[in-house]
Each structure stands twice: as structure tokens, then as C-alpha cells.
Amino acid sequence: MANIFLLEDDKILSKGISIALKKDEHTVTAVYGYLEALQQYQKQKYDLFLLDINLPDGSGLALCEKIRExxxxxxxxxxxxxxxxxxxxxxxxxxxxxxxxxxPIEVLRKKVLAVLKRTGGGTARVRYRDLEVDKEKRLVLMKGQEIHLTSTEYKLLLYLMENRGRVVTKAMLLEQLWDIDGNFVDDNTVRVNIKRLRQKLNDEKQEYIVTVFGMGYTFGE
Structure with a gap:
């Protein structure tokens, strides 16, 4: 529903926040330090920034000021x-x-939803060429025709599309696919679901999902 940037140096807390927000179908990019945040925050469009203030290598206040520029x-x-x-x-x-x-994590979830509702954050549809994802209805359309995806395939496709033009590593995909109920997913899960996605998108020529050898995948040109 929304693309959220999370800066929190406590990795356990960051993981808990990410899992909670993914329950609401948000995409979460998590970073753990100020310098890492500086490198990442402009690489794509975000609907909301969640920032810790006290960091080992800087301050969330300084990042907020840069965002506001x-x-x-x-x-x-x-x-x-x-x-x-x-x-x-x-x-x-x-x-x-x-x-x-x-x-309480539930309080954070409600506050995030309230901020997004107040500011109009979150994009209902994501498009690339003939491919469209309606996030509110969880529909995937190719040339106007619905493509039926599993929950894992849907999450994979949406994450890749929302990070179009960026190399997404297998580790990043595994973090997004980690089941909110705690079910284990592994490297093979990514490979199998990428293969199935390409089949359903008729993407044998990798015009949509492109393998970046030794690194991961990217979406589109």
C-alpha cells in the first residue's frame, strides 16, 4: 500500500517494525545507520520516513532536514x-x-496508517509497460487481463516493481518474503518464484525481471 523507509539502528526492533508494517501490505526498506541512510533515501520514491534520532554515526534530525530540502x-x-x-x-x-x-507495535501501525491517510501517502497502482498491479484489490493485469499469482509471487513482483531500476539482492528479497507468521523461506524460494513469475508474465527474454549475475535482480530497463 505504501513504500516506507525505516532508519533504526536496533536491528531487532527494526525487524519487528518491518514485520508489523508488512501485515498492512506496506513495502519497507530498512537501514541501520545515518551514512547508509544517506546513500539510500533518494534512490526511490517513498511515501513515509520512519527515523530514529540517536544513531551511532549521526542523527535522524539531520536526515530529516536533508529530506525537507x-x-x-x-x-x-x-x-x-x-x-x-x-x-x-x-x-x-x-x-x-x-x-x-x-x-507497542500496534500503536505504531495505527499511527502510520493515520499519517498516510492524512497526507494521501501510498500509491494504489504500479505500472510498467503492459503490466499493472492494483494494490488495493491485489490484482495483477497484463494488457488488461488478470494474471493469477500466489501470495509469494505477488509480494515478489510488487517489491521488484516498486524498486524498478535498482538492483535487488537475494538477501533483500528474502527479507521481504520472510513469512509474517515465521515460516522459513530460503534462497531456493526466490529462484523458484522468479522462474514461475517469468512464466506467468511470458518473460523468457527478461524484459521485466532481469537477472544481474552475482548480485540479484532488477526490474525493467
């Missing part, structure tokens, strides 16, 4: 800094809202 994408801070001074500093940097740690 070029975009009005909503920013939600995840932080233990909940004094009035800290909150005012965050709003001065350009954030839209705060959530103080520790927080």
Missing part, C-alpha cells in the same frame, strides 16, 4: 528523546509526528 514526504520520528525541547527540535527539523520509545 527536496521533498514534503511525511516523517515520523521513533525516539527515546521525548522531552519538550527534543520534540520542538524534531518539529523544527521538519518532522510530522513523534512516537516515543518504548511503544
Amino acid at each position: 527536496t521533498a514534503e514526504t511525511p516523517v515520523l520520528f521513533l525516539t527515546a528523546n521525548d522531552t519538550e525541547e527534543d520534540m520542538l527540535g524534531g518539529f523544527s527539523a521538519g518532522c510530522d509526528d513523534y512516537i516515543s520509545k518504548p511503544f
Whole structure:
């Protein structure tokens, strides 16, 4: 439903947040440090930024200020800094809202949905050439004709399309495909589902899903 950028240096907390947001069909790009975030945040269009403030190599406040130089994408801070001074500093940097740690994951989910609804974030349809995905109806259309995909195939295709032009590694795909109920998926799961997707898209020439040898896959040109 929405493409979300998550900057949180606590990898356990980051994993928990990612799993929770994927329950609402969001796509999550997770990074763990300020310098990594600087390299990644402009590589695609995001509907929401979730930023930790205190990081080992920088500050989420500084990243928020950089985002505000070029975009009005909503920013939600995840932080233990909940004094009035800290909150005012965050709003001065350009954030839209705060959530103080520790927080119940369900509260975060509701707040994310509220921010996206208020700002109109999230794109209902993703298109490339003759291929279209309607995220609200979970429909995949090729030249107007519905293609029936499994849940795993659908998640794979949507993630690749939303990261069009970017090399997506197998590790990144495995993170997206990790079952929210905890069922194990492995490297073979990616290969098998990529093969099935190509068959269903009649993509033997790799015009949609392109293998980048030794790295992973990319979508489109």
C-alpha cells in the first residue's frame, strides 16, 4: 500500500517494525545507520520516513532536514528523546509526528496508517509497460487481463516493481518474503518464484525481471 523507509539502528526492533508494517501490505526498506541512510533515501520514491534520532554515526534530525530540502514526504520520528525541547527540535527539523520509545507495535501501525491517510501517502497502482498491479484489490493485469499469482509471487513482483531500476539482492528479497507468521523461506524460494513469475508474465527474454549475475535482480530497463 505504501513504500516506507525505516532508519533504526536496533536491528531487532527494526525487524519487528518491518514485520508489523508488512501485515498492512506496506513495502519497507530498512537501514541501520545515518551514512547508509544517506546513500539510500533518494534512490526511490517513498511515501513515509520512519527515523530514529540517536544513531551511532549521526542523527535522524539531520536526515530529516536533508529530506525537507527536496521533498514534503511525511516523517515520523521513533525516539527515546521525548522531552519538550527534543520534540520542538524534531518539529523544527521538519518532522510530522513523534512516537516515543518504548511503544507497542500496534500503536505504531495505527499511527502510520493515520499519517498516510492524512497526507494521501501510498500509491494504489504500479505500472510498467503492459503490466499493472492494483494494490488495493491485489490484482495483477497484463494488457488488461488478470494474471493469477500466489501470495509469494505477488509480494515478489510488487517489491521488484516498486524498486524498478535498482538492483535487488537475494538477501533483500528474502527479507521481504520472510513469512509474517515465521515460516522459513530460503534462497531456493526466490529462484523458484522468479522462474514461475517469468512464466506467468511470458518473460523468457527478461524484459521485466532481469537477472544481474552475482548480485540479484532488477526490474525493467
